[in-house]
Amino acid sequence: MSRQPSTLVTNIGELTTWDPERPSTEGAAFVIEDGKVAWTGPAVQAPAADTAYDVGGRAVIPGFVDSHSHLVFAGDRAEEFTARMAGQPYAAGGIRTTVRATRAASDEQLTSHVANLVQEMRRQGTTTLEIKSGYGLTVADEARSLAVAGQFTEDTTFLGAHVVPEGVTPEEYVDQVTGPMLEAAAPHAKWIDVFCETGAFDADQARVVLSAGIGRGLKPRMHANQLGAGPGVRLACELGLVAVDHCTYLSDDDITALRDSGTIATLLPGVEFSTKHPFPDGRALLEADVSIAIATDCNPGSCFTSSMPFCIALAVREMGLTPTEALAAATRGGAAALARDDVGSLLPGKRADFAVLDAPNHLHLAYRPGVPLVQETWVGGRRT
């Protein structure tokens, strides 16, 4: 393959690379070559490149890495959301409403719906995302959900163990998930996930599900401690998972376990916003030396935002993070939570995935909540 022309990105108001010495700097530039970052540094020292691209004094940040989404579904639950805002509590069982709609949808409908949501995310600066199954809950529907997801990301996650569907006992269902459903799903999935929560799966069931997935070559991750305290986070740490997601209700023991295991706590602030659960204390996690990520959890039930900037604004307002910490959690944090070392920063060698903000610096992501600040999104060195 012939070498692509290199591009020097110039006139950057503030460049965030996550270089440990200079995480965000003014007066910086970078060079894209063959879809990757080839050089970053002071603009005045920039090497020659085939073309130059002037971003007009705007800020450039690494593209968002959204490590938790459930985009393969049909229908919506706007009425359930409205009732919840009026006082109805969120319950995991609502997932079954979406399961019925998803099973009834054609492959084309599901694919088109995911494509629309991925496009919506791209416009908001997301350059890498994970997509879960979990609204099929039959062998065929989980496999096709993952096949659809696989058209949009390499980070596909088998979440047959989302909730126990109607008409089957929990024991029977775990047997299905770890047997024929896993067999059908595994060729399409990189990860296996389980919703360890009252109303979904208990710790013993979660352990069985994850063990089966590991045995089939999948990498384990978990939903835990979303709706209340529970054993999920400690199980995730015991199993040495790369990340455990939600972490809304954490005990001191949970925090200690996260620190000791190095398991990343993936915070999903849109969920607390949309379910009225209390926001977890992100500041306390950082002070306890727990690594964190931020993701959207985009799904039709507990949180239908696709906006990483919105999640950053919430993490700053509600979780005690600084704008810089929140951006780090939404980029390199998400990459770490997906065990990806090719994305999440703009250091040399990384994929040239970035967003140009209509703002002079990254603080505006929190300072200007709700405003669509992402002006351009580039993936692999190409504007999308």
Next chain:
Amino acid sequence: MSRQPSTLVTNIGELTTWDPERPSTEGAAFVIEDGKVAWTGPAVQAPAADTAYDVGGRAVIPGFVDSHSHLVFAGDRAEEFTARMAGQPYAAGGIRTTVRATRAASDEQLTSHVANLVQEMRRQGTTTLEIKSGYGLTVADEARSLAVAGQFTEDTTFLGAHVVPEGVTPEEYVDQVTGPMLEAAAPHAKWIDVFCETGAFDADQARVVLSAGIGRGLKPRMHANQLGAGPGVRLACELGLVAVDHCTYLSDDDITALRDSGTIATLLPGVEFSTKHPFPDGRALLEADVSIAIATDCNPGSCFTSSMPFCIALAVREMGLTPTEALAAATRGGAAALARDDVGSLLPGKRADFAVLDAPNHLHLAYRPGVPLVQETWVGGRRT
């Protein structure tokens, strides 16, 4: 002037008109003629029109009426915002930082900055907006701020009484505001406003400022009870103001006064989000038969959002409003707060100002927080 071609807007997923009989309906259509709504009703009964415009099953809502913004300024206060999120309280005195930057800016810089923000608002569905002065605080700088604002809206507001600038006593400054500054500002302003708050102006000063403005032909409005309890809201009601803005800290007596006077309480939820003050209880206001509006308060200090959809999502999450009530407050509520009867709804005779949402219904404005759902904005029957 020759008649413009009429347009039938069709294939609307849900049309919100604020018709008392059918506020939001499926299967509806409407006709635009000469920039106004000429007809609304069931699509199957639609009259002939010169052209048809298919919105692809999307929802159509009245354009947002943002009745409170401070767009004429220079500089930003992202660092102050970041410090506030880390625990520093908001104080009205921060306004002076923006005053220094605004005075130093050229007319062209101010105009270009307002144009960018107005364009940003348009993209988010705002079709009518009010713009205040208040970062000049000299005779010349207030007059030019209003002249700039007047290029973008007929609802310009003289807010010389925003805060007492450096180097002058409050008494001297009120004399300036009600004397030469009012004389210079009045030709460019429709409204007069005062920030009645500890750290800004007390009730006696507010009364003097508003009386002077009324005497000069301006219509009075007020900022009150933003940072704490105070006499501002009751003064607004006593004076029979059309609207009083912020209303963050309301006593039972304040609520009774609002109900009895019919003064609209304009809620600015982005301010509470960005200053960490408690959100006022919008539900309690509606239950007390107080009329409400929702606006952004877009400004560089206490709230730098320009997003009416974000404010709606906050009003639903934090103020106890239903999505429908919040949308009403952000459209016809804003129109009422500006004493405008030509905008705010899509009833026949109103200006054809509307937004097409990339969503099947208006509930998604709250259900999908942070997502830029506005696909098209039309003003006076023309797509912008």
